[in-house]
Amino acid sequence: MRPSRLVPALATVLALTVPTSAQEGDQPQTKSYRIFGQLTSYLELNQANERDDYTKFKQLASFNVEWSKFTIGGQAEYLYYSDPEVADPLDLDRLREGFELRKYFFDYQSDLFTGRLGTFFSSLGRGLTLYVQKNEVLGFDEPIHGATARLTLKHFDLTVLGGRVTEPLLQNQYNREFEDEVVGGRALVRLPLDLYLGGSAVKARLDRFFPAGTDDVEVWSIEAGGSGIGGFLDLAAEISEIDKTEGNRFKEGYGRYFSAAAYIGPVSILGEYKDYYNFAYRYNQPPNAGRSDEAYEHNDVKGPRLLVSADLFATGTLLHASYATFNTHKETTSPGGTGGDGQNEWYAGIEQTIGRVYFAASYFDRDWVDRKIKEQHTLADFHVTVGRAGELILGFDQRLETSAYFSIDTTRNTLGYSLSPWGSVSLRYSWEGRSGFDREDFWGVEIQYLPKPNLIVTVFGGGDPGGLVCAGGQCRQEPRFEGFKANFTWRF
Amino acid sequence: MTGRTESKQSTRPSSLLFLAVLLVLSSIPASAGPPPDFRLQDLDGKWFSLSENLDGNVVYVTFWATWCVPCRREMPHLEKLHQEFGDQGLKVIGVNTDPPGTTSKIKPYIKQYKISYTTLLDPNNNVLDKYNPTRELPYAVLIDRDGNVEQVFPGYRAGDEKVLREKIVALLGQGNTAEEETAPGATE
Numbered sequence: 196m197r198p199s200r201l202v203p204a205l206a207t208v209l210a211l212t213v214p215t216s217a218q219e220g221d222q223p224q225t226k227s228y229r230i231f232g233q234l235t236s237y238l239e240l241n242q243a244n245e246r247d248d249y250t251k252f253k254q255l256a257s258f259n260v261e262w263s264k265f266t267i268g269g270q271a272e273y274l275y276y277s278d279p280e281v282a283d284p285l286d287l288d289r290l291r292e293g294f295e296l297r298k299y300f301f302d303y304q305s306d307l308f309t310g311r312l313g314t315f316f317s318s319l320g321r322g323l324t325l326y327v328q329k330n331e332v333l334g335f336d337e338p339i340h341g342a343t344a345r346l347t348l349k350h351f352d353l354t355v356l357g358g359r360v361t362e363p364l365l366q367n368q369y370n371r372e373f374e375d376e377v378v379g380g381r382a383l384v385r386l387p388l389d390l391y392l393g394g395s396a397v398k399a400r401l402d403r404f405f406p407a408g409t410d411d412v413e414v415w416s417i418e419a420g421g422s423g424i425g426g427f428l429d430l431a432a433e434i435s436e437i438d439k440t441e442g443n444r445f446k447e448g449y450g451r452y453f454s455a456a457a458y459i460g461p462v463s464i465l466g467e468y469k470d471y472y473n474f475a476y477r478y479n480q481p482p483n484a485g486r487s488d489e490a491y492e493h494n495d496v497k498g499p500r501l502l503v504s505a506d507l508f509a510t511g512t513l514l515h516a517s518y519a520t521f522n523t524h525k526e527t528t529s530p531g532g533t534g535g536d537g538q539n540e541w542y543a544g545i546e547q548t549i550g551r552v553y554f555a556a557s558y559f560d561r562d563w564v565d566r567k568i569k570e571q572h573t574l575a576d577f578h579v580t581v582g583r584a585g586e587l588i589l590g591f592d593q594r595l596e597t598s599a600y601f602s603i604d605t606t607r608n609t610l611g612y613s614l615s616p617w618g619s620v621s622l623r624y625s626w627e628g629r630s631g632f633d634r635e636d637f638w639g640v641e642i643q644y645l646p647k648p649n650l651i652v653t654v655f656g657g658g659d660p661g662g663l664v665c666a667g668g669q670c671r672q673e674p675r676f677e678g679f680k681a682n683f684t685w686r687f
Numbered sequence: 688m689t690g691r692t693e694s695k696q697s698t699r700p701s702s703l704l705f706l707a708v709l710l711v712l713s714s715i716p717a718s719a720g721p722p723p724d725f726r727l728q729d730l731d732g733k734w735f736s737l738s739e740n741l742d743g744n745v746v747y748v749t750f751w752a753t754w755c756v757p758c759r760r761e762m763p764h765l766e767k768l769h770q771e772f773g774d775q776g777l778k779v780i781g782v783n784t785d786p787p788g789t790t791s792k793i794k795p796y797i798k799q800y801k802i803s804y805t806t807l808l809d810p811n812n813n814v815l816d817k818y819n820p821t822r823e824l825p826y827a828v829l830i831d832r833d834g835n836v837e838q839v840f841p842g843y844r845a846g847d848e849k850v851l852r853e854k855i856v857a858l859l860g861q862g863n864t865a866e867e868e869t870a871p872g873a874t875e
Contacts, residue, residue, distance in 0.1 A: 227721075229720045229721050229723075231720070231723065231817075232820075233819065233820050233821065235820075235821055255820070255821070257820040259723065259817060261721075261723055261724070264724075266723070266817070268817070270820060304724065304725075304726060306726070306734070306736065309726065315811075315813060316811045316812060316813060316816070317811055318786070318787045318810060318811055320787065321787045321788055321790060322786065322787045322788045326786070326787070326788075328786060328811065328812065329812065329822070347734065385732060389731055389732070391732060422730065422731045422732070422794070423731065429791070429794055431790075431791055454791040456791060456794060456795050458794075458795070458798050463794075463795035463798045463799055464795075465791060465792060465795050467791065480786070480788060481788060482788035482789070482791070483788055483789075502792070502795070504795055504796070504798075504799045505799065506799060506801070513799055513800070515799070546759070548763075553760065553845075555756070555759075576756065578760075578845065580845050580846075583846065583849070584844075584845070584846030584849065584850075585845075585846065586844065586845035586846065613844040613845065613846075614844070614846070615844040615845060615846030615847045615849070615850060616844065616846070616847055616850050618844075619844060643842075645841070648838050648839050648840060648841065649839050649841075651841055651842075684821060684841075686819070686839060686841075
């Protein structure tokens, strides 16, 4: 069945199922309705390019009404640029302007059945077959527009979904809208001894950028695992196959993911093995081969990783260390094994609280063996409690990339003071040094003020070198910034 | 170049609008009421319903992720509150928002921090989206014994745990407001 036909079919099934499931073993509906939401205003005076400075204003309003097991909600956006033509190309918001209803949904939720009509995010399994989420890395927020339903029995779990989703990266690159269709599902059986067995499948029709037309993707997976096996062991495995067309070419690929975690006294040991070949499509995101904030491209990569963490001396000294080695399949398939792209990485960190002092530090090191590039990332945070509710914060974040031909040093130093529960003031001094260029310095001040717990005002003035910034667990290429930003959030 | 002049002129209406919104909303009090309900699975795949755990309990729901440093700093304090007040009707619920590809790392993380309160998984962030659409972490709500939101806690700053403790003690109906003597994990 074509996804475009399946979406209304799913919606009909969902609508028909709601009243039935609502009568089956649900608790009495005693809750009255509730209205809640969030209003966010963002203002940016961007002077990164002094000849083409511009103003950006973004207003987001999220609104939900919940009654009994039903929720209706939405998110509206108003976006204004004084001059969209000069807005930073890395800012994907500039693809929209004016008023837009970004999200809307009608939810039903009971023990047996949950369903949603409208917009939603979804992933199946560990993301090998489907992963549609807000993209913090690139700063876009594009959900699936369609329907999803989930049936939960004692030992059985079934999820189905279908809808349309847009791709702003391609839109940004090719200056036209891209709209894709995805439809899929997942079934999971819970076995005795906390074991499980399941599988998922997705069919996608992707809007092709050239030549005009669509590409088809079919991907499925089988997953199995268990937790607390023998009281100390967690196991997980997911095996996936993918068939896809790219223009008039047909491609096959696969993804394999295995993990085992053991807990022995104060020590946790996690081993993972990933093997992805020809595996990427627009809407999958399997477990990342590297550290969570040092992502790899997952189309062609294989290798193991070991992570050990511990409160080794039972004194509150938390330690962690990891080692991984990866390569592409071209290492073995290309003539002479010259097409590989090997990477060896390790990182280690420590975290300790002693009285009024909190200290955390980590070091990350990656060698791109074939490219002969080295990446190092050092983080250190030092906090001292001052008075009853104040804290002095010193932060250091340095990212170095070096090879025989170039070096890039991006360093951020932060001096801050926070006072609970009112907010914080941070002074940031950063620099960027590139081989062959003079070092550039940046100063910035950020103030966060919470007049009430549900009101947050944040203002930033000054500059930032941009580049690869890791925050929120992921890294993004942030544009260089000079100017003023203000953010206001009210939750109700 | 005309861009600079135009942008300066166009700054005024948006700046004024921004300030107007700020002034209006600053005067509106925080609302109370029941929190959005949710059903999520724990680390062993067992289902947990918020509404089924509200009855008569004081509940603290906090959204966190393994990459979030302030979350990491808050967790030992929450564990201490859980240990101290768990048998008096306090339920601490940590909702992890890491993506599904990170699931294998969550339990080792929980073990390392010796967390014994309930941990749930929201890998698609659909619950977080309802509570906090802009998704900053940590983000928490404190719910009273009647099932109404007493206060929200956006972010974590050192000292917030004292405010939280006082609120919890008051909601549990205790007179003891003694402060924590040492920070969790301290090795004085």
